[in-house]
Amino acid sequence: MNNIDPVTLEVVGNYLVSTVREMGATLMRTAYSVILREQMDCTTALFDPQGQLIAQADHVPSHQGTLAYAARYVAADFELDPGDVVVLNHPYRGGTHHPDIMIFRPVFHDGRCVAIAAALGHHIDVGGRSPGSVATDARDVFEEGLIIPPLKLYKRGVLVQEVLDIIAANIRVPRETLGDIRAEIAATTVGERRYIELCERYGADRLSEIVHGLLDHSEAMVRRDLAAYPDGQYSATGYMDSDGISEEPVTIAVTVTLDRGAVTIDFAGSSPQLKGPFNASISSVEAACFCAVRYMVNPAILQNAGCYRPIKLLLPPRSVVNPESPAPLSGRFHTLERIAGTIVQAFNGARGAEAVGNGHNHLTSFSTSGRMPEGDHARSGETFVLFEYHGGGWGGTSRSDGLDATFGLMANSFDNPIEAIELRYPLMIERYEFIPDSGGGGAHRGGMGIRKDIRYLQGSGYFTNRSDGQKFPPQGVLGGGPGRPSAHALVRANGTVETLPSKITNVTISAGDLMVLETAGGGGYGDPRARDRQLVQDDLLDGKISAHAARSLYGLED
Structure with missing residues (x-):
């Protein structure tokens, strides 16, 4: 240079x-x-x-x-x-x-x-x-x-x-x-x-x-920013609902060692290689670790291979983060989110008052399929497949509330417009809204999750739910409360409600059935009673919190 x-x-x-x-x-x-x-x-x-x-x-x-x-x-x-x-x-x-x-x-x-x-x-x-x-x-x-x-x-x-x-x-x-x-x-x-x-x-x-x-x-530049944190070892553990086959939670354990501008991330204690498809290949694990560390330094640093040189990974063989072929791994994105979120949680130990609440740390995603209606249009009778995913709440920070309805640490994606879905698929979006009280309480509350209801209009096909976040709510920090977990259901055309686990494959779906997807909120930052009264009133007027939460959680008087 x-x-x-x-x-x-x-x-x-x-x-x-x-x-x-x-x-x-x-x-x-x-x-x-x-x-x-x-x-x-x-x-x-x-x-x-x-x-x-x-x-x-x-x-x-x-x-x-x-x-x-x-x-x-x-x-x-x-x-x-x-x-x-x-x-x-x-x-x-x-x-x-x-x-x-x-x-x-x-x-x-x-x-x-x-x-x-x-x-x-x-x-x-x-x-x-x-x-x-x-x-x-x-x-x-x-x-x-x-x-x-x-x-x-x-x-x-x-x-x-x-x-x-x-x-x-x-x-x-x-x-x-x-x-x-x-x-x-x-x-x-x-x-x-x-x-x-x-x-x-x-x-x-x-x-x-x-x-x-x-x-x-x-x-x-990355080494300079990392050196500003106190050297030491900082550990955290995150969990996923399951691996899609067993109901046993999946453990992501990390120990972050900071040493004069270098960082080592050790995954000892993480789950062994999974039977289901939520293993993560080394290339994907690298991405999650690089991303999490980049969140800890100046975002204006130009993105290139130099950013990653200070980062060393220790990946136990035949584990969820270092599987052997032919272990399945198509659902690895949820694992990456949990990896990145757990690393950020570990960095909280070095950040002190600048710690952040946990975000939703997964994607609420699904696929549905079937046949296009017969008619005189170009796609008459064709197979259709829709795969879609949705954001949730980010954790509150020392400076602001968590982001609402935003994709996680690993997915900087756009929202899928309702019009784009309804124009291309025999589906109707009947509800798309924030979930009140989904963000964890705090001086800066967690971001809000969303609810999306999608009506299946034509014939029959399949529905697959590839999500997470039902069993382990995003945690707050420094007195902040947890976010609301995710939830998923099918409401059949006859009104019967089928509560779904976060992972289920090829459920038959027919005309009139409704897919209900509720994403998780983020964890809060700080004591909810320390939240600015005007912000509490604004959230209440905007429908982001209920009157009950305003009184019981934030202490807002009638």
Whole structure:
């Protein structure tokens, strides 16, 4: 970095950020499925020729370590040529879980590879025993969907049609999935074009020096911020409802050791490898740990591989955080949320008065499927699959209430518009609202959960609930109260109410049935009686708390 001036670092660094954001915008604007087009469950990134992350879009935090893991596989295992495109989703060869299909494109300048452009999208279906590829009771990876090892989808610019044919033959909604793959490919062409522009401006060798200077700079900034915390060991334990097969809770135990700007995260004491699909591959665990640590430092630090150098992980073999193939892991996102939330909880020991209440630390997610109504429209009689997820409450902090109805630490996704669902699927959203009193009480209360009621309108199909947070409410800190746990139910057309566990697969659903999803609130911060009286009155008037809670919890007089 000695011969790289700070202005150049800032200009190039922010150009790279702009590039990956443009790649992400291209992906979303050309995608077919609502999960990419509307909810932004995707990521775009640039890597150096060895697979080191040099820039990543601020989309889904759970992808920040995973693409890098796969990029290293691609860089090491392939003889890459101009015009090549590599596709993969293999969860034990750099992937995350089956629905996350990755695309990698080498970037060439003056005859040599200077970078790799990449995109990842969560696809609406990749086969397996449950529509949406979200079975909560899968026993191995083969039940969870089609596995795509790293393959060249394009060779020197020529499509290998057989690869697409194999994918299409193994999924329920090939039009959407193949369209989304093309959107990812389009995104990587943007990254290729923009990076070549940088090479032409600075020269490839000089640009490589600048990029690696950016990595060193990010590392130094992260180490500086981590060194501001008191050195020591800080432990916390988090729990998930179950692994989808057994009703035994899943334990995530972490010990965070801070040592002069370095951090070691030890998972000793976590559950052994699970029988159900809530194990997490190493690439995913890295993402959760990187994300949690990034929450502890300045968010303006440029996102690249340098940020991760101060972080060391200790992962017990054959455990929930280090499973052996073919252990199932399609539900690993809930585990990642619990990992990240538990690490943040451990950091509370070092943060003192700056501790934060627990957030919902999972996703309330589900899939439903069936057939489109017969008629004269283009999708008459086609299979449909919807996979959707919802946010809950974040924990209160020393400065403010927790965020309401927001995705967790690992999912920076958008809300799925009601209109987008009702236009594309034979479904009706009948209720979408905050749940009063769902945020834990506190001087700064926890964020609120939401209730969403979805009516199934046509024929019959399947419903799968892949959620968590029913058994272990998010805890408050420094006197703050717990958030309300999640709840899920089916209200049949005849009025019968079926209370559902957080994990259940392929329940038959028919016209007139109602899916009821209630997400968890966040834990509060501080003594509720210390809350500003005006804030209590505002919450009461807004319907965020009940009159009973205003009196009994916050001490508001009539």
